């Protein structure tokens with residue numbers, strides 16, 4: 001048997017996407033919405049009828065993610081939220097869902113609203129309480145996010161899987177498939193906002209689900225709903241994603257190195273009260289991160305500056321390289337004052353969330369030093 005290829009090789013070759021028609025070493029972009037039948041009314045390509053179902057460009061991008069995740073099936077969606085919504089939409093009315101608290105705010109807000117409308121029992125549990133909650137409450141679906149955004153807590157995927165009979169959905173956006181293959185750790189479905197590091201250039205909105213068990217009822221329901229309801233990614237976005245993923249392992253490696261170096265530097269800085277980063281030994285969940293993440297701890301960290309809201313905002317205002325904008329996982333470094341965005345969720349007022357890009361680390365550290373000064 002041939003040895004499986006390394007992620008860097010899969011990505012650089014875009015899982016073998018070429019253009020046989022022209023001989024191009026990159027895939028062609030095919031925007032057609034409809035596809036020809038011959039004079040006997042037989043489709044020229046049986047898998048291409050109408051582009052609401054699928055497209056060659058979407059299949060090419062899905063093949064790369066499928067290989068990186070060690071998955072059996074992968075489905076792209078027009079956003080990360082659309083991917084999460086697709087899983088919840090597959091639940092029957094009056095089901096029970098356990099959802100980790102203190103995760104991506106957009107997920108929490110949407111899930112609360114959806115569960116109320118569909119009479120789904122929603123149990124929110126802190127990362128530290130997830131396993132006992134799963135052991136005592138039978139659930140149809142369990143959603144965890146590891147590392148979590150913006151607290152950077154790591155959750156043991158295999159331990160949660162062992163504690164529940166429900167479908168385990170893991171939001172692995174902050175880890176990327178390069179640092180954690182959630183399916184290998186026992187997740188039933190892994191989700192990523194491909195808008196973040198998977199695309200990595202802040203110019204495509206996309207989401208993705210992958211599974212190792214495509215024959216399950218929940219996956220079949222998700223797949224049928226995407227096909228019928230049309231929550232797909234356009235060919236151009238899929239083409240851009242395939243192009244961006246060629247450098248995904250390279251970008252993740254550099255972003256993780258930069259993030260660790262910046263986290264260590266800031267932790268030792270007099271004007272900083274704390275740094276949340278899975279790669280720092282004092283951080284809660286570092287032991288799990290060591291077991292569950294390989295090759296780095298990701299690009300996301302949160303910094304608690306000494307002082308309050310005004311001090312945090314003054315620091316973000318002084319930064320020159322770190323752009324003040326939401327989102328994460330891009331090649332350019334970003335900062336965000338999360339309390340301004342979600343003031344009622346217990347985010348500390350002195351917390352600055354940082355997405356570390358691929359710039360030179362000395363420039364990034366110098367920028368923080370001058371801002372903190």
Ligand SMILES: *Cc1c(COP(=O)(O)O)cnc(C)c1O
Nearest residue numbers: 079080081104149173193195206
């Ligand atoms: C951004 C993000 C999402 C939502 O993804 P979109 O592509 O913005 O819809 C979900 N989970 C996490 C952890 C995210 O960072």
